[in-house]
Amino acid sequence: MLDNLLLGLAAALHLKQFFFMTLGTVIGLWVGVLPGLGAPVAMAILIPFTFSMDPLSALLMLASISVGGAFGGSVTSILLNIPGEASSAATSYDGYPMAQQGNAKVAMGLSAGASMVAGIIGVLILMFASAPVAKASLAFSPAEYFALAILGLTVVSVAALGSTVKGLAMGALGIAISLIGVDSILGTERYTFGSVYLLDGVSFVPVMVGLFAITELIDMVIAGGTIAKAGKLDGSLWKGFWGTFKYPFVLIQSTAVGAFLGMIPGIGATAANFLAYGIAMRSSKHPELFGKGAPEGVIAPEASNNSCIPTSLIPALTLGIPGGVTSAILLVAVTLQGLRPGPMLFTSNPELVWGFFMGLLIGAVMATLLYLVMIPWFALITVVRIELMAPMLLIITLFGAYANDRNMMDVFVAIFFGLFGYFARRHGYPLISLIIGLILGKLAEGSFAQALMISDHDYSVFFLRPLSAAIFALCLILVLWPGVKKRIGHGGAEAT
């Protein structure tokens, strides 16, 4: 372990990695401040820029965007009562009242302190839990991998806002899109209709650019205007930062909530944010102060969403099953760099894996410093006119899709998925399920076929192995539970 830590430290303490981490954090802070334009959008736009980078720089830059986004998301929550990121929504409950009381900078300092501590603890959990999980996953057979892929998709679909059936349909759509191209088992052409472009399948990059960036752009163009009239900051940033440590119980409790929820695919930082806030309020001696500018009301949501980000990488890196949008995008970046997530990643690329972990650790401190130093400037971004910003983002986004493979078809694919994603999201179809289906499609089909080959086409292999049977049972419970709960509720209501 110590050898790996030193190896990772040596890899991360490189000037080049510092540069890309700083760049990623600054971009993350910038997009985090802008409501609607969250870290996933920036990560999707910038994925094509990572092709010519080495894998560690690419991963650290993308992960830094995610961390910076979580930090920046709190700014507009506190200043304007408009969450920059969904995962910072609960921060506004007490952050905004603090700003109204003339303590905006104190609230931001609290947010920075909580985010830094939680981020560091989250990365430490990622470091110490990943290797054992990766080792345990070596015992999994293809049947278990197939069951895990279905579980990942089910949890994401159930956890996503809106209807579970719509989530599952989007997951199936993602898997179905992944079937286009040459079949990985027999090498048979499927759904290509003679197109050379489709032989390699539909690339992740244009789909992600379309679903995350173009859909947001459409919303931005419709909304227009500016986010705020002026970015005004009062109070003392450092007073807030050190004030975080006056509430160690809330800090640790909320970090633990976020770290635990991060490890479960599909739950994500938004749920962690609200849950940690609720728990902090219930466990407080003065719950009546919550919603009126209580410091714990800022610490709890910020600690939970920042500890959630690193731990959501545990299932992604060890099993290849992304837990949320940002880990899905990071997983795509790993794949595009020619690497395969899973236990082999830890043994064949220890320098990359441990360098990435150490980089995240350094990044948590770096993001805090950049946040404290640069936030007054970032607050000014909220006054930039969307009418001028939207066309710039459109150009960068679609040119990024083109640069993926120097192919105009990728631009049209991105546009198609952007328009489809806009209408799908309007009607409550979770886009994350489609992306996760697309990512898991190859894993699901490969393990499905391998399991059947090993068992001589005996379909009971998925249900006779205890672990895969248990995972499938869990999937079934997850899908049926909302309906059962509703029925029990109705029964109870009728009885009374």
Add this chain to the structure above:
Amino acid sequence: MNARARSFWREEIALVALLFAFFAGIVCFALPLPFDARLFPLVIGGAGILLTLAIAAVELRRPLADVPLPPADDPAATVGWPRFLTALLCAPAFGLLLWLFGFVVASLAAMLAMPILMDYPHRRQIVVVAIVTVVVLTVLCPFLLDVSLPRGVVGDWLVDKLFPDI
């Protein structure tokens, strides 16, 4: 059911129909494939068809009075159709211009036309921002992405005609 709710409901049905057609296509085009290549597509396509039928059943059995309205915070509900069309068509129009005329023309057109279509009043500011942005992106993008800027079908044809030796 008012007109807004009706058009929202029609959108939903169109979306379900699109998904159903896609999954039906996955099943139909899988049938001629060898057994091992068609098995998984049939499973996924079949599951997709069942799921879309379940969504359709919910939508079609819903009483007309219960048809949901677009979300209250939906910005599309508050703007006029010119802004809505601008939002929907800006990306396809940019894609078309990029394909036909290349990066510089498409970018300039987007930077000049989009703010005007979004009712931004300061024309001089639009022109200055457009020129600066396009120049900066034209210089930076090939360097950052390690890719030459697309000249478009028309641009390539012109280069072939005017500079046949290049």
